[in-house]
Amino acid sequence: xxxxxxxxxxxxxxxxxxxxxxxxxxxxxxxxxxxxxxxxxxxxxxxxxxxxxxxxxxxxxxxxxxxxxxxxxxxxxxxxxxxxxxxxxxxxxxxxxxxxxxxxxxxxxxxxxxxxxxxxxxxxxxxxxxxxxxxxxxxxxxxxxxxxxxxxxxxxxxxxxxxxxxxxxxxxxxxxxxxxxxxxxxxxxxxxxxxxxxxxxxxxxxxxxxxxxxxxxxxxxxxxxxxxxxxxxxxxxxx
Numbered sequence: 472x473x474x475x476x477x478x479x480x481x482x483x484x485x486x487x488x489x490x491x492x493x494x495x496x497x498x499x500x501x502x503x504x505x506x507x508x509x510x511x512x513x514x515x516x517x518x519x520x521x522x523x524x525x526x527x528x529x530x531x532x533x534x535x536x537x538x539x540x541x542x543x544x545x546x547x548x549x550x551x552x553x554x555x556x557x558x559x560x561x562x563x564x565x566x567x568x569x570x571x572x573x574x575x576x577x578x579x580x581x582x583x584x585x586x587x588x589x590x591x592x593x594x595x596x597x598x599x600x601x602x603x604x605x606x607x608x609x610x611x612x613x614x615x616x617x618x619x620x621x622x623x624x625x626x627x628x629x630x631x632x633x634x635x636x637x638x639x640x641x642x643x644x645x646x647x648x649x650x651x652x653x654x655x656x657x658x659x660x661x662x663x664x665x666x667x668x669x670x671x672x673x674x675x676x677x678x679x680x681x682x683x684x685x686x687x688x689x690x691x692x693x694x695x696x697x698x699x700x701x702x703x704x705x706x707x708x709x710x
Contacts, residue, residue, distance in 0.1 A: 475616070475617050475618070476617065476618045476619065477501040477502060477503045477587070477619050478495070478500040478501045478619065478620050478621065479495050479500055479501070479503070479619055479620065479621045479622070480503045480505060480594075480606060480617060480621075480623070481495075481502060481503070481504045481505070481623040481625055482505050482594055482622070482623065482624050482625060483505075483506065483624070483625035483627060484504055484505075484506035484577075484578050484581075484590065485625060485627060486573070486574065486577060487625045488504065488623070488625030489504070489577035489578055489580070489581045490526060490527070490529075490530055490532075491623055491625060492504040492581045492586045492623075493530040493532070493577075493580055493581040493584050493586060494530055496581065496584040496585045496586045497530065502581075502585075502587065503586070503587045503617060503619070504578075504581055504586050504587065504588045504589065505590075505592050505608055506588070506589070506590040506591065506592065507590075507591055507592065507593045509590065509591050510571065510574055510578060510590070511569075511572060511574070511575050512570075512571055513570070513571065514571070515570070515645070515680075515682075516570060517567055517568055517569070517570055517672055517674055517680065518566075518567055518568075518659060518670075518672045519541075519565060519566040519567075519568055519573075520565055521560060521562070521564035521565050523566075524536070524537070524566075530580060530581075530584070531580065531584075532576065532577060532580040535576055535580065536566070536573065536576060537566075539572060539573075539576060541567060541569070541573070541675065542566065542567040542673075542675050543563035543564075543565065543566060543567075544560065544563060544564075544566065544567060544658070544659060545559060545560055545561070545563045545658075546558070546559055546560075546658045547560075547565070547658060547659045547660065547661065548656075548658060548659070548660040548662075549660070549661050549662065550662045550663065551661055551662060551663050552663070555662075565659075567659075567673065567675060568675075569674075569675055569676075578590070589608060589615075591610070592608050592609060593609050593610075594608055595607045595608065595609045596614075597622065599622075602618070602620070603618060603619050603620040603621065603622075604618070604619050604621070604622045605617075605618055606618070606619065606622070641687075642686075642687045642688075643684050643685065643686060644685055644687040645683070645684050646682070646698070646702050647680060647681060647682040647683070648681055648702070649674075649678045649679070649680050650678060650679045650681065651677065651678055651679075655673060655677075655678075655679040656671060656673060656679060657673060658673065659671060659672045659673070660672075664705070664708055665708075666686065666689070667683055667684060667686075667705060668683075669681070669682070669683055669684075669705075669706075670682045670684070683702065683705045683706065685705070
């Protein structure tokens with residue numbers, strides 16, 4: 472059987488993969504986008520910084536995302552490089568999003584631009600030769616063969632091409648929890664600790680997500696209770 476062909480295959484339909492696939496399609500390339508999960512999916516990373524909207528505008532997705540009703544961010548508390556201060560963005564360019572809806576909007580935009588979306592699907596085989604890449608993509612219980620000139624790995628930590636990646640910094644772990652209650656903060660907060668950094672964000676469903684990014688080795692082989700205790704200690708440090 473002669474394999475199908477495309478110019479580019481993008482693995483991973485998160486924000487990076489969708490924007491990459493959509494932009495390449497705008498430039499006239501034949502693009503295939505492969506995603507292993509069915510959307511909508513639960514995913515961390517609910518906050519869009521002000522710099523994201525201009526990037527979405529490059530693929531024509533900004534208006535759709537802004538019209539989705541996501542919460543706009545006007546104020547952020549920060550003690551990143553000094554005392555706690557409130558940073559104000561009068562333009563309210565930051566957004567707090569439901570990642571399930573946000574990711575689905577970007578996939579729809581890529582598809583509208585002509586990207587072939589294979590979902591759920593997994594790249595089971597890949598091999599490089601002088602003409603590009605030969606791929607075996609499993610979808611709907613069958614294996615489809617595809618030839619592409621270029622292969623883009625946008626799978627994040629899943630690292631479909633793990634053997635070809637090079638770590639450029641320490642391995643970190645995000646310890647997180649969702650909180651509910653009557654006195655939750657009404658705005659995002661970012662902060663730096665002695666050996667860790669913090670991020671907190673109110674979500675559209677009324678919950679508040681707190682994350683502490685730490686050196687993975689600092690957690691060691693702690694049991695669950697010890698990890699939870701350490702998490703509370705870390706959260707208490709910056710009040």
